[in-house]
Amino acid sequence: MQSPRVLLTNDDGIDAPGIEALYRELRTVADVTVIAPDENQSGMGRTRNGAVTLRDHEWGYRLAGTPADCVAFGLGGSDAEFDAVVSGINDSPNLGNYVVGRSGTVGAGIEASFLGTPAIAVSAYHSEDFHCHPGEAYDFTRPAVVARNLLERVWETAVFDDVDLLNVNAPVDVDAPSLRLTHVLADYAQSVEDVVVEDDPAADGGSADGGPDDESEVTDRDVRLVDQTWPHVVGFGNPMPGIDEHRERYPANSDRRAIVDGSVSVSPLSMTHEYVETPALDAVVDSVASSLTE
Structure with a gap:
C-alpha cells in the first residue's frame, strides 16, 4: 500500500518542539509536507484570514496566518495532493467540548474535514505538570510515536469512511500508557x-x-x-x-477521565453537524407557521 501523503501543521508555530517530534516520527511511515504558522496561533480555532504570506521552509512552508489558513492553502492552493492532515503536537491537552471547540490544533483538523480530508489532531500533557510549558523543557517523543502508530494503522482500514477527525491527547511522561476510545466531555x-x-x-x-x-x-x-x-x-x-x-466526576469513557488516569485519549469526531430531531421544536415550528398564515 502506498504511504499516505500528509500535510502536517500545528498552532504553536513551526519552530515549536512538538511539531519537530511529530515530523520526525511521521516521516518513517508517510510522505510529509509541513505547512505551519510562522508564530504561535494558540486558541485561534478555525479563524481564517483573507490573505496570508508564505515563506519557504526546509520542511515545506511557514505561513503568516492561522492553522486553518495553513490547511486551506495546503489543500486548495499548493501543488501537492494530500491524503490526510495531522495537526500538533500541541504543548497542552485539548479536551472537553468547549476547549476542543476553540483549539487551533483541533481547528486545523476541522478545516481539513470540511475540505474533504480526514485529520488527526495531537496534543500532549504531563501527568503531574499538566501543561507542557515551556515546550523546550519536555520530550514529545511519546505522543509522536502514538500519532505515528495511529496513522499507520488507521490508514490500513476504513476508519475515515465514518470518522472525520481523531482528537488525540497523550502523556509525555508515561512509559507505556493505556489507550482508550473516549467521548469529548461537556463540562465547563x-x-x-x-x-x-x-x-x-x-x-x-x-x-x-x-x-x-x-x-x-x-x-x-x-x-x-x-x-x-x-x-x-x-x-x-x-x-x-x-x-x-x-x-469519579468524570465518566470512565470521557477524555478528561483518560487524562486523569494517565492514558492516551482518542476521540473520534464527526463534523457533519447532524440534524437534531425534537418534538418540542416541531410543535414550535408548526405554531409559528400557522401564525404566519393567519
Missing part, C-alpha cells in the same frame, strides 16, 4: 471578575481627580473572563494536584 464554567486598577481613585467610585463621578459620562468597566474547565481550578492552573477527590 466561566467566572467574571472585576479588574481593579491599584491607586486609581476611580476604582473606589470617585472620579480620576478625586471628585464625584459625572453621571452624564459613560464609564468603562474592565472585567476578566476566567475559564473554569476543571471543578477545583480557575483559569489555566494545573488540575492534577488533588484531582483524586474529583476523579
Whole structure:
C-alpha cells in the first residue's frame, strides 16, 4: 500500500518542539509536507484570514496566518495532493467540548474535514505538570510515536469512511500508557471578575481627580473572563494536584477521565453537524407557521 501523503501543521508555530517530534516520527511511515504558522496561533480555532504570506521552509512552508489558513492553502492552493492532515503536537491537552471547540490544533483538523480530508489532531500533557510549558523543557517523543502508530494503522482500514477527525491527547511522561476510545466531555464554567486598577481613585467610585463621578459620562468597566474547565481550578492552573477527590466526576469513557488516569485519549469526531430531531421544536415550528398564515 502506498504511504499516505500528509500535510502536517500545528498552532504553536513551526519552530515549536512538538511539531519537530511529530515530523520526525511521521516521516518513517508517510510522505510529509509541513505547512505551519510562522508564530504561535494558540486558541485561534478555525479563524481564517483573507490573505496570508508564505515563506519557504526546509520542511515545506511557514505561513503568516492561522492553522486553518495553513490547511486551506495546503489543500486548495499548493501543488501537492494530500491524503490526510495531522495537526500538533500541541504543548497542552485539548479536551472537553468547549476547549476542543476553540483549539487551533483541533481547528486545523476541522478545516481539513470540511475540505474533504480526514485529520488527526495531537496534543500532549504531563501527568503531574499538566501543561507542557515551556515546550523546550519536555520530550514529545511519546505522543509522536502514538500519532505515528495511529496513522499507520488507521490508514490500513476504513476508519475515515465514518470518522472525520481523531482528537488525540497523550502523556509525555508515561512509559507505556493505556489507550482508550473516549467521548469529548461537556463540562465547563466561566467566572467574571472585576479588574481593579491599584491607586486609581476611580476604582473606589470617585472620579480620576478625586471628585464625584459625572453621571452624564459613560464609564468603562474592565472585567476578566476566567475559564473554569476543571471543578477545583480557575483559569489555566494545573488540575492534577488533588484531582483524586474529583476523579469519579468524570465518566470512565470521557477524555478528561483518560487524562486523569494517565492514558492516551482518542476521540473520534464527526463534523457533519447532524440534524437534531425534537418534538418540542416541531410543535414550535408548526405554531409559528400557522401564525404566519393567519
